[in-house]
Amino acid sequence: MTRLEYTKKVLEHFKNPRNVGEMEDADAIGTVGNPVCGDMMELSIKVEGDKIEDIKFRTFGCASAIATTSMLTELVKGMDLKDAENIKWADVVKGLEGLPPVKVHCSLLAVEALKAALYEYYRKKGINRTDLKPRDDEGDEHHGDSEKACGPLI
Numbered sequence: 001m002t003r004l005e006y007t008k009k010v011l012e013h014f015k016n017p018r019n020v021g022e023m024e025d026a027d028a029i030g031t032v033g034n035p036v037c038g039d040m041m042e043l044s045i046k047v048e049g050d051k052i053e054d055i056k057f058r059t060f061g062c063a064s065a066i067a068t069t070s071m072l073t074e075l076v077k078g079m080d081l082k083d084a085e086n087i088k089w090a091d092v093v094k095g096l097e098g099l100p101p102v103k104v105h106c107s108l109l110a111v112e113a114l115k116a117a118l119y120e121y122y123r124k125k126g127i128n129r130t131d132l133k134p135r136d137d138e139g140d141e142h143h144g145d146s147e148k149a150c151g152p153l154i
């Protein structure tokens with residue numbers, strides 16, 4: 001079995017993830033993933049004006065899912081909603097100074113959870129942003145590699 005090479009940043013975010021937890025006064029919560037294999041991501045946002053004032057996440061996901069979501073929360077905290085909805089998995093991977101190719105798909109879970117939270121935020125305001133709506137078929141596509149065991153809910 002080969003060992004995946006992670007950057008120092010990935011390992012640091014995995015060992016010390018930022019913005020973990022539940023948010024009691026969240027304006028919106030996005031949940032995405034595949035309940036069958038255990039990869040799930042819950043992401044909560046608090047919006048002030050047109051900015052993401054606070055963000056938190058919990059996950060049943062692998063080390064890469066934890067690290068990428070931790071990085072994503074750092075990137076979008078304080079960001080305008082419009083800019084946040086344009087965040088791509090590549091921005092998150094760049095922030096982590098790389099991710100093993102087989103693990104790049106894990107960063108999608110973080111980005112999709114953010115989009116789901118934004119979709120919910122707008123939905124509550126009566127705005128139907130179908131472009132942000134999570135896809136129902138995410139799960140099977142997401143698990144393209146052999147890793148089935150995912151980490152604890154943090």
Ligand code: FES
Nearest residue numbers: 039061062065106
């Ligand atoms: S979240 Fe990383 S393998 Fe599924």
